[in-house]
Amino acid sequence: MSAIIWTVYIVLFLSAIYFFFYRVVNVINDTPVYDFTAFYLWGKTAAKGLDFYLPAHLQIVFNSLELPPADYKIFTEEIVNVGFLYPPPTILYFAPLGFLSYKAAVICWAVLNVFFAFGGMYLIYDLFFRKDKLNGLILVSILFIFLKPVLDTVSFLQTNFIVLFYLLLVRKYQDKRMAGVFVALAMFTKPYMAILILFFIIKRKWGTISYFLVSAIIITGVTFLFFGLAPFKSYIFNSPTHRIPLWVFSEGINQSLHAVLLRSNFISVNESFTYVAIALGIALLSTRYLFLLMRRALDDYILVFLLLIGLLIYPGTLSYYGVLLLFVIFQFFEEEGQLGFNGYVTTGIVAIFYYLSTFSTFLSMCFLLSMVLFKSLGLILADTQDDFRSESG
Numbered sequence: 001m002s003a004i005i006w007t008v009y010i011v012l013f014l015s016a017i018y019f020f021f022y023r024v025v026n027v028i029n030d031t032p033v034y035d036f037t038a039f040y041l042w043g044k045t046a047a048k049g050l051d052f053y054l055p056a057h058l059q060i061v062f063n064s065l066e067l068p069p070a071d072y073k074i075f076t077e078e079i080v081n082v083g084f085l086y087p088p089p090t091i092l093y094f095a096p097l098g099f100l101s102y103k104a105a106v107i108c109w110a111v112l113n114v115f116f117a118f119g120g121m122y123l124i125y126d127l128f129f130r131k132d133k134l135n136g137l138i139l140v141s142i143l144f145i146f147l148k149p150v151l152d153t154v155s156f157l158q159t160n161f162i163v164l165f166y167l168l169l170v171r172k173y174q175d176k177r178m179a180g181v182f183v184a185l186a187m188f189t190k191p192y193m194a195i196l197i198l199f200f201i202i203k204r205k206w207g208t209i210s211y212f213l214v215s216a217i218i219i220t221g222v223t224f225l226f227f228g229l230a231p232f233k234s235y236i237f238n239s240p241t242h243r244i245p246l247w248v249f250s251e252g253i254n255q256s257l258h259a260v261l262l263r264s265n266f267i268s269v270n271e272s273f274t275y276v277a278i279a280l281g282i283a284l285l286s287t288r289y290l291f292l293l294m295r296r297a298l299d300d301y302i303l304v305f306l307l308l309i310g311l312l313i314y315p316g317t318l319s320y321y322g323v324l325l326l327f328v329i330f331q332f333f334e335e336e337g338q339l340g341f342n343g344y345v346t347t348g349i350v351a352i353f354y355y356l357s358t359f360s361t362f363l364s365m366c367f368l369l370s371m372v373l374f375k376s377l378g379l380i381l382a383d384t385q386d387d388f389r390s391e392s393g
Contacts, residue, residue: 009138010138012142013138013141013142016141016142016144016146017141017145019145019146019151020117020145020151020154023151023154023155024110024113024114024154026155027106027110027154027155027157028106028107028110031068031102031106031157032155032156033070033071033072034075035156035157035158036105036106036109036156036157037067037079038075038079038085039093039094039097039109040065040098040102040105040106041058041061041062041065041079042058042084042091042094043091043094043095043096043097043098043105044061044065044097044098045058045061046091046094046095046098047096047097047099048061048098051230051231051234052084052231053084053231053234053235053238054083055080055081055083058079058081058083059080059081062080065102066101066102067102068102077245078244078248081243082240082243082244083234083243084235084240085240085241085244086188086191087188087191088223088224088227088231088232088235089188089219089222089223090188090189091227091231092188092219092222092223092226093159093162093189095226095227096108097109106157109157110157113153113157113161113162116161116164116165117144117150117154117161119161119165120144120161120164120165120168121140121144122137123165123169123172124140124326124330125137125140126172127168127172127330128330128331128333128334129330129333140330143326143329143330146354147322147323147326147354147357148322148357148358149319149320149321149323149357149361150323150326152319152320153320156320158320159189159190160320160321160323160324161323162189163186163189163190163193163323163324164323164324164326164327166182166185166186166189166193167182167186167193167196167307167327168327169182170182170186170196170303171303171327174199174299174303176208177205177207177208177210177211178211179200179208179211180197180200180207180208180209180211180212180213180214180215181211183196183197183200183208183212184211184212184215184216184219185219187216188216188219192310192311192314192316192317193310195306195307195309195310196303196307196310197209197212198290198306199299199302199303199306200212202290202291202294202302203294203299203302246269249262249269249315250262250269253318253319254315254316254317254318255317255319255321255322255361255362255365256311256312256313256314256315256316256317257278257279257312257362258275258279258313259315259362260362261275275315279313282309282312282313283309283313286305286309289305290302290305290306292380293305293376293380296379296380298338298376298379298380299338300337300338300339301338301339301372301375301376304328304331304339304372305369305372305376307324307327307328308328308365308368308369308372309369311324311365312362312365312366312369317361318361319361320361321361322357322361322364322365325357325361325364325365328368328372329349329350329353329368332346332349332350332371333346339372339375341375349371352367353367353368
């Protein structure tokens with residue numbers, strides 16, 4: 001029986017590796033319009049010394065590109081006529097692509113994504129499964145690759161593997177000042193990751209915060225040296241967020257709380273006050289809960305809770321951002337860890353999570369958040385009872 005189980009295990013592992021690289025090769029040979037074409041356009045505009053926030057400059061470059069045949073009408077409306085969607089330092093990822101042909105840039109970017117994906121797998125193994133040796137590494141690989149947002153990230157050539165890699169490094173070095181560097185890198189890859197700095201503020205880790213600030217200043221300075229002041233002025237005074245088509249906030253791929261409320265007609269895209277009030281209420285309740293976690297020294301819960309809340313309330317959370325939920329789900333396997341469940345409960349949680357992830361990243365986030373709250377509340381109540389008994393005794 002053990003030989004049969006091991007054979008099935010190996011078959012699943014080899015199948016996962018095959019599916020992963022099949023998707024990589026497929027996206028290189030038949031690159032979809034989104035999201036790489038946007039990265040390439042922004043990078044090419046920056047490489048030419050133009051302002052990548054200005055639609056007029058993007059239009060000039062877009063008209064000069066030799067792109068694969070496709071319908072670029074929606075792309076023009078959502079990307080070309082809007083501008084660069086990230087803070088200026090993020091262009092450092094894409095500017096090198098602008099010196100390559102489209103095909104060469106696709107290959108280089110795909111290879112970079114592969115390296116970060118496997119780097120993320122190794123860090124997950126190193127953090128949570130090292131005691132399981134080869135079995136742990138195989139399990140991590142299978143669960144990592146077969147998650148739908150992972151394969152979607154490969155198809156869209158998105159930056160989620162890079163963000164996950166930095167997030168895992170923050171977790172690995174959370175007791176060292178170096179963690180601040182990785183928070184800065186994560187923030188300039190995806191802005192919502194700035195929420196992680198709250199962990200170090202709550203824990204009063206001023207050394208880590210100083211490393212974060214210095215790193216952010218250095219990265220910003222490098223961006224200024226390469227691209228000058230114009231992009232920064234455009235980002236601040238002519239923000240592309242004001243040009244984003246309203247339908248983007250409610251399209252199906254958007255899995256934020258904001259998008260869900262829009263699609264349910266609970267809020268209106270033209271009236272932001274209701275959502276701001278909801279988000280503020282969530283933030284206030286979350287802040288209170290974070291201090292409860294801090295008092296009980298439940299540090300692992302603080303990082304996870306910040307990530308989940310950040311993904312929920314950030315209006316731009318897309319379905320393939322579900323890759324970051326692997327940071328949560330793999331901690332459930334660590335029975336001796338703060339978030340760990342026993343094997344049977346973990347199996348059930350993983351099964352439900354993977355089922356939900358096939359059609360709704362929003363529900364996946366809500367499910368994991370409920371599990372985190374359930375486990376942490378149990379620990380807080382148990383500690384409170386122990387304190388009460390100690391005082392009574």
